[in-house]
Amino acid sequence: MTGEPTLVVEGLKTHFFTEAGVVKSVDGVDLAVNRGEILGLVGESGSGKSVTGFSILGLIDPPGRIVGGSVRLNGEELTTASPKRLRSLRGDRIAMIFQDPMMTLNPVLKIETQMVETLQAHVKIGRAEARARARDALGRVGIPSPEERLDSYPHQFSGGMRQRVAIAIALLHGPDLIIADEPTTALDVTIQAQILSEVQTLCRETGTALIWITHDLAIISGLADRVAVMYAGKIVETGRIAEVVATPRHPYTHGLIGSVPSRNRRGERLTQIPGMTPSFLALPPGCAFAPRCPRADEKCLAMPELAPCPGGGHLARCFHPVPEGAAS
Amino acid sequence: MGYVINRLMQGLMVIAVMAVLVFVGVYAIGNPVDMLISPEADQAEIEATIIRMGLDKPLWEQFLGFVGGALRGDLGTSFMYNEPAVRLILARFPATLELALAAILMAVAVGIPLGVIAGLRPNGVVGRSIMTVSILGFSLPTFWVGMMFIMVFAVSLGWLPSTGRGETVEVLGVRWSFLTANGLSHLFLPALNLALFKTSLVIRLARAGTREVITQDYIKFARAKGLSETRVILVHMLKNMMIPVVTVLGLEFGSVVAFAVVTETVFAWPGIGKLLISSIVHLDRPVIVAYLMLTVLLFVTINFVVDLIYAILDPRVRRKEAA
Numbered sequence: 001m002t003g004e005p006t007l008v009v010e011g012l013k014t015h016f017f018t019e020a021g022v023v024k025s026v027d028g029v030d031l032a033v034n035r036g037e038i039l040g041l042v043g044e045s046g047s048g049k050s051v052t053g054f055s056i057l058g059l060i061d062p063p064g065r066i067v068g069g070s071v072r073l074n075g076e077e078l079t080t081a082s083p084k085r086l087r088s089l090r091g092d093r094i095a096m097i098f099q100d101p102m103m104t105l106n107p108v109l110k111i112e113t114q115m116v117e118t119l120q121a122h123v124k125i126g127r128a129e130a131r132a133r134a135r136d137a138l139g140r141v142g143i144p145s146p147e148e149r150l151d152s153y154p155h156q157f158s159g160g161m162r163q164r165v166a167i168a169i170a171l172l173h174g175p176d177l178i179i180a181d182e183p184t185t186a187l188d189v190t191i192q193a194q195i196l197s198e199v200q201t202l203c204r205e206t207g208t209a210l211i212w213i214t215h216d217l218a219i220i221s222g223l224a225d226r227v228a229v230m231y232a233g234k235i236v237e238t239g240r241i242a243e244v245v246a247t248p249r250h251p252y253t254h255g256l257i258g259s260v261p262s263r264n265r266r267g268e269r270l271t272q273i274p275g276m277t278p279s280f281l282a283l284p285p286g287c288a289f290a291p292r293c294p295r296a297d298e299k300c301l302a303m304p305e306l307a308p309c310p311g312g313g314h315l316a317r318c319f320h321p322v323p324e325g326a327a328s
Numbered sequence: 329m330g331y332v333i334n335r336l337m338q339g340l341m342v343i344a345v346m347a348v349l350v351f352v353g354v355y356a357i358g359n360p361v362d363m364l365i366s367p368e369a370d371q372a373e374i375e376a377t378i379i380r381m382g383l384d385k386p387l388w389e390q391f392l393g394f395v396g397g398a399l400r401g402d403l404g405t406s407f408m409y410n411e412p413a414v415r416l417i418l419a420r421f422p423a424t425l426e427l428a429l430a431a432i433l434m435a436v437a438v439g440i441p442l443g444v445i446a447g448l449r450p451n452g453v454v455g456r457s458i459m460t461v462s463i464l465g466f467s468l469p470t471f472w473v474g475m476m477f478i479m480v481f482a483v484s485l486g487w488l489p490s491t492g493r494g495e496t497v498e499v500l501g502v503r504w505s506f507l508t509a510n511g512l513s514h515l516f517l518p519a520l521n522l523a524l525f526k527t528s529l530v531i532r533l534a535r536a537g538t539r540e541v542i543t544q545d546y547i548k549f550a551r552a553k554g555l556s557e558t559r560v561i562l563v564h565m566l567k568n569m570m571i572p573v574v575t576v577l578g579l580e581f582g583s584v585v586a587f588a589v590v591t592e593t594v595f596a597w598p599g600i601g602k603l604l605i606s607s608i609v610h611l612d613r614p615v616i617v618a619y620l621m622l623t624v625l626l627f628v629t630i631n632f633v634v635d636l637i638y639a640i641l642d643p644r645v646r647r648k649e650a651a
Contacts, residue, residue: 059551091554098552103545108567108642117563118553153643169553 004075005032006176006209007056012069014048014055023280025051027233028069030306033177033209038200040220040241041213042256043230044277049213050099052230053179056211057096058086074176092122095170099182101162105154111138111165112150118172137168142198160191167199174206181213196223218260221245229253232278232288235306239314249309249321251293287318295320335635339628346624347398351391354617394617403621404614408607413618417600421622423493424592424599426506428584430519432577435526440573442527443534444561450539458531465528474521474594481517489514491596518595522588526580533576537569544568571641578634582627 014026025048033039043049054060056071058078071078073093078086090096098104106114115134119125125133131150138146141164154162163183170178180199184192200223203210212220220227221241228238229250237250248254258271275292278284284291290300299319306317369377378384382393397404403413442462446455482490494514496503505511541547542565550564551557589601596602600619607615639645 057552059548087554087556089554090552096549096552098545098549100545104549106546106550106564106568107644109563117555117559121554121556121559155644166549 004072005034005037006074007031007033007211008070008072009052009056010070010072012052012055012071013067014051014060014064015067016064018063021281024233024283025064025280026055029230029233029235031211031228031235033211035176035209036204036207037226038203038210038212038220038224040217040224040227041211041230042215042217042220042227044215046277046280047230048233049215049230050181053096053181053211053213056177056179057090057094058083059090088122091118091175092173093175094177094179095173095175097163097166097170097178097180097183100186101159101166101183102186104166105162107154109153110150111152111154111157115150115165115169115172118169122173133172134168137172138165140171140202141165141168142194143168160187160195163187163191163195167195167202171202171206171208175208177209177211178203179211179213182215183212184219185214185216192219217245217256229256232283233280234288234317236289236318237314237316238306243314249314249316250289250318251295251320251322252289253316254322295322331639332636335632339632342628343621343624347395347621348391350617350620350624351394352387354613354620355387355390398621403618406607406612406615408610408612408615413614414622416615417603417618417622420598420600420603422503423505423597424585424588424601426504426515427518427522427588427591427597427599428581430506430515431522431526431584431588432581434519434523435530436577438523439527439530440534443531444538444566444569446531447535447538447542448561450535459535462528462531465524465531468524470521470525470590471594473524474518474591477517477521478594488517490517493598518591518597521595522584522591526577526584529580530573530577533573534569537572538565541565541568567641571638574637574641575634578630578637579627582623582630585623585626 009029009031012026012029012031013024016023016025027048029048029052031039031041031052041049041052051060051064055066056078058066058081060066066079069079073089078089081089105111112131112134115137116127116130119130119133135146135150138149143149143161143164149157154165157165163186167183178199183199184195187195196219199210202208212224214220217227224241226239227241227244228235229244229252230236231252237244237248237253244253245257248257252273255271255273259273261270273292278288278291286301286303287293287296290296293300295318297320304317304319306315308314309316309318309321382390385393394404401414405411406413406416409416442458446458449455478490481488492514493503493505493511495508495510496505497507497511498504505515547560547564550560555564585600588597588599589605591597592599592601593605603615604619606612607619
């Protein structure tokens with residue numbers, strides 16, 4: 001084997017060529033996920049985190065296009081792979097779980113059809129055998145009486161159950177990598193917690209690498225091993241989750257954590273990040289967060305590198321990192 | 329089951345309301361006696377005719393008689409042909425049905441693939457060309473296109489005949505053209521003429537449906553599962569896209585049968601459209617009423633069938649009605 005992590009993304013650039021101009025949704029993103037590791041990809045809506053996920057799968061629809069960088073799965077380059085090769089990897093080696101379980105299953109096809117076709121797309125297998133495997137997969141994600149449920153249609157399931165079905169489909173081939181795009185955002189809080197811990201267990205057991213895309217740092221703080229924070233198409237801070245949450249160095253991450261209610265700060269006002277995410281068509285020069293940043297000065301008109309912070313182990317893209325131990 | 333009964337009751341209501349409207353509407357116009365009796369007839373002859381035709385009775389009494397007859401399958405006797413109106417219409421109905429079915433088949437066979445292609449590549453040269461051509465289908469008047477067909481294919485090229493049904497074969501007591509080569513050649517031009525507008529309609533529906541379905545998450549999810557593009561389009565997309573197409577096509581089928589008048593006239597196709605025109609000209613009330621009532625019955629039946637197909641295509645409809 002190559003000794004490389006399961007997934008390596010280097011300098012990935014995915015741009016959308018719209019009539020209003022070029023939208024650089026993903027603009028030089030580096031990621032690496034090891035076997036059995038869970039990476040949290042955090043950012044606000046429109047920060048480019050979902051586009052990053054779809055770029056890895058090669059599922060960017062026009063007018064979008066991957067314009068640069070490299071995506072390697074087990075050492076194999078995906079950005080230059082043939083559509084046929086990509087198709088054979090999708091669902092087999094890389095699986096994806098989507099945000100809204102109400103929308104991801106085809107409403108007019110039985111669960112059985114949707115699972116069996118996934119199996120038959122990648123392995124030569126008879127219908128009866130495929131059905132048996134589908135049933136076992138449903139059982140594994142905690143769906144009661146899976147045999148009968150195979151003959152149901154998606155509308156006969158609750159949202160949480162549908163997401164379990166989607167997860168079961170993602171796990172069918174024991175993929176090397178799962179990309180989960182806000183899979184619990186549309187669910188009740190109690191179901192969220194269940195699904196989180198189940199996915200975590202399943203990944204640990206099978207050694208599957210997982211990228212968990214979310215806008216909610218709190219959700220992944222107990223789940224992920226490492227985290228990458230995205231802002232305006234770039235990663236602004238990355239490191240071990242405990243470190244990043246305890247001592248955020250980038251003012252944006254700092255602000256994100258400060259805006260979450262916490263038991264330790266009862267009665268205090270929550271801090272908020274002023275302003276809103278900039279439009280991709282009118283990004284400020286240099287650091288995209290500078291206009292909203294309390295620490296910005298003229299130096300921030302240039303783009304800082306993602307570099308180790310003085311005194312702190314993890315990487316942040318900032319000229320004026322928040323000092324360690326600053327109250328958030 | 330409740331779903332089926334519910335739909336049936338709705339259909340019966342529509343038929344009842346339409347019976348009143350049609351009967352009253354048709355009886356409010358003209359006086360058929362003037363058309364039927366020679367100008368030299370004297371008053372006594374006119375009176376006799378009026379009484380024989382039951383036109384002296386009050387409207388409500390005539391209506392009750394009409395309903396009573398209708399329940400027994402008798403919608404009156406044609407003034408012109410002196411034959412039961414229903415039998416008159418049914419004798420010509422297979423010709424029109426055959427024409428309409430052929431036209432709808434053509435529209436579906438051509439329209440759906442073209443619409444899907446146009447929907448998948450909305451900005452490509454092919455997609456744009458398909459949409460441009462479909463505008464022609466919408467805007468060229470049927471009678472003109474029909475005459476052009478006759479001029480080009482029948483007169484100039486001499487490839488296809490231009491009038492009548494050609495040879496027919498009797499199956500189950502009904503004569504059909506499509507079972508003989510000669511009949512098929514007679515059927516082709518009028519069916520194509522009738523199909524033109526519907527094809528454009530199907531193209532547009534299929535394109536709109538494709539454009540809508542293609543952006544859905546479940547299509548992206550299907551791709552993320554590694555399915556082939558063929559399967560994504562033929563299974564995941566087509567079944568969802570067909571739901572609105574089936575609804576509109578069902579209604580359109582009714583209108584094709586009922587209003588094939590223009591095409592039937594141009595191609596001298598002996599269907600019910602031609603019968604209707606001559607009945608209107610001669611104010612042959614029972615035939616007009618019977619025609620309209622059968623049309624209503626046809627629409628109600630088609631709607632009912634469409635609802636059933638809808639339930640087959642979309643499992644959510646089944647559940648909603650059962651709940």
